[in-house]
Amino acid sequence: MRILIIFHNVSKTYPNNEMGVENVSLEIKDGDFVFLVGQTGSGKSTLINLLTGELKPTTGDIIVNNLSLGSLNHKDFPYYRRLLGIINYDCLLIEHKTIYQNLEIPMLATGHSSKSIRESIPLALGLVGMSKKMYDYPSNLSGGETFKVLMARAVINNPKIIIADEPTAHLDYDSSLDIMSLFNEINQLGITIIIATHAKEFVDIMKKRVITMQNGKVLGDVSKGKYGWII
Numbered sequence: 180m181r182i183l184i185i186f187h188n189v190s191k192t193y194p195n196n197e198m199g200v201e202n203v204s205l206e207i208k209d210g211d212f213v214f215l216v217g218q219t220g221s222g223k224s225t226l227i228n229l230l231t232g233e234l235k236p237t238t239g240d241i242i243v244n245n246l247s248l249g250s251l252n253h254k255d256f257p258y259y260r261r262l263l264g265i266i267n268y269d270c271l272l273i274e275h276k277t278i279y280q281n282l283e284i285p286m287l288a289t290g291h292s293s294k295s296i297r298e299s300i301p302l303a304l305g306l307v308g309m310s311k312k313m314y315d316y317p318s319n320l321s322g323g324e325t326f327k328v329l330m331a332r333a334v335i336n337n338p339k340i341i342i343a344d345e346p347t348a349h350l351d352y353d354s355s356l357d358i359m360s361l362f363n364e365i366n367q368l369g370i371t372i373i374i375a376t377h378a379k380e381f382v383d384i385m386k387k388r389v390i391t392m393q394n395g396k397v398l399g400d401v402s403k404g405k406y407g408w409i410i
């Protein structure tokens with residue numbers, strides 16, 4: 180597998196002098212499945228926000244798919260973001276639009292034809308088992324179903340990387356397990372998955388790469404690991 184993501188000596192200090200991450204170097208291969216774990220404040224979200232480009236490093240370089248994020252200008256940035264499918268609870272579904280219309284929005288924004296939209300939306304909803312809800316409104320969905328639609332929205336533009344911050348934070352055990360197995364299926368399509376989480380039980384079940392953060396630094400990086408494993 181080729182290297183898809185490189186963090187090279189990346190540090191981020193916030194304007195209030197709070198250290199987000201310090202001197203992080205890591206590589207993630209194309210097709211990898213990575214859990215980012217660590218205590219509250221250990222730097223997981225900072226790392227994710229650096230990867231999405233929401234934050235800029237104070238020092239160091241981030242290279243994704245051979246693009247150096249530091250050298251991207253405003254014009255290039257939307258193209259970079261198309262490599263990413265980002266799932267977070269801050270960017271929920273639009274309530275007065277159907278699930279189909281919610282999935283249509285990112286496709287229209289990226290210039291897809293109406294034929295491609297008509298074909299892709301049922302496929303993405305089928306992937307997450309939500310075909311039957313295509314014309315329902317978000318208010319008719321359970322928390323787990325809503326998350327599945329967020330997953331479908333994240334894959335709809337064919338990203339190389341799916342990034343999720345605390346995906347199971349608001350879900351019960353069964354829904355969380357369901358969601359984790361969907362992440363696995365998406366990963367088997369060749370999409371790289373990066374999940375920041377506190378959910379020890381699911382990290383342990385999945386046996387994927389586990390990167391453990393502590394005080395802004397990488398404390399451990401274990402393949403087929405469990406929560407808390409650092410070597």
Ligand SMILES: Nc1ncnc2c1ncn2[C@@H]1O[C@H](COP(=O)(O)OP(=O)(O)OP(=O)(O)O)[C@@H](O)[C@H]1O
Binds near residue numbers: 222
């Ligand atoms: N916007 C911000 N301004 C100032 N400091 C911040 C900001 N965001 C995060 N920090 C600080 O950076 C450090 C890392 O925080 P970060 O949110 O990355 O941790 P985390 O591991 O994602 O935590 P959690 O599990 O609670 O989400 C913490 O000390 C935090 O206080």
